[in-house]
Amino acid sequence: MSDHASWAEIVAEDPKHSQRYVDRFRTLAAEGADLDGEARLVDALLPRGSRVLDAGCGPGRVGGALHRVGHVVTGVDGDPVLVAAARTDHPGPTWLVGDLTTLDLGTTFDGIVCAGNVITFVAPDRRRDALARLLAHLEPPGRLAIGFGDHRGYGFAEFRADAAATGWAEDLLLATWDLRPWTPQSDFLVAVLRPA
Structure with missing residues (x-):
């Protein structure tokens, strides 16, 4: 397996990988770690009560935080272990098992968040499919906030080209979820995208 394998x-x-991931975030939450940075940025992009898709929701920390401040959240992840943890730890949102590359929820959202390096865990030949399916679920003038590190096997230039090729335009590029400006030397990218 390569250093940059898909989540699947x-x-x-390693069948125990998902449970260790869940346990890691439960421990961080119990220790009082600030796990809501991504949610704060997304909350600032949207009016309260917005419909938000948490794409690649994992164990629900981002969508759970957005729900607690008043948004209507649907979270989707391909890993049933993570979705089960989201349902247990963050009741309120709708948590679904689904594949971002074929996603068809039959509805649109005011905003989408894709945090936690999710896009880098999509198989490389399916990343454009995932970006296209996210766009299909966004209600204009909504935006997508997506973030990942450059050490994950998906170069920023390649991502930006894929986003443009699938109908996204860049509103804002940041180096962190806490609004630090992105530069070509940044090792993390948070892209706020809108339909082109």
């Missing part, structure tokens, strides 16, 4: 490949090789 990682779990296939």
Whole structure:
């Protein structure tokens, strides 16, 4: 397996990976760690009560935080272990098992968040599919906030080209979820995108 395997490949090789991931965030929450940075940025982009898609929701920390401040959240993740943890730890949102590359929820959202390096865990030949399916779920003039590190096997230039090719335009590029400006030397990208 490569250093930059998809989530499905990682779990296939190590079936306990998902539970360790859940446990890690439960421990951080119990220790009082600030786990809401991504949610704060997304909350600032939207009016309260907005419909938000948490794409690649994992165990629900971002969508759970957005729900607690008044948004109507639907979270989708391909890993049933993570979705089960989201349902247990963050009641209120709708948590679904689903594939971002074929996602068809039959509805649109005012905003979408894709945090936690999620896009880098999509198989490289399916990333454009995921970006296109996210766009299909966004109600204009909504925006997508998506973030990942450059050490994950998905270069920022490649991502930006994929986003443009699938109908996204860039509103804002940041180096962190706490609004630090992005530069070509940044090792993390938070892209706030809108339909082109």
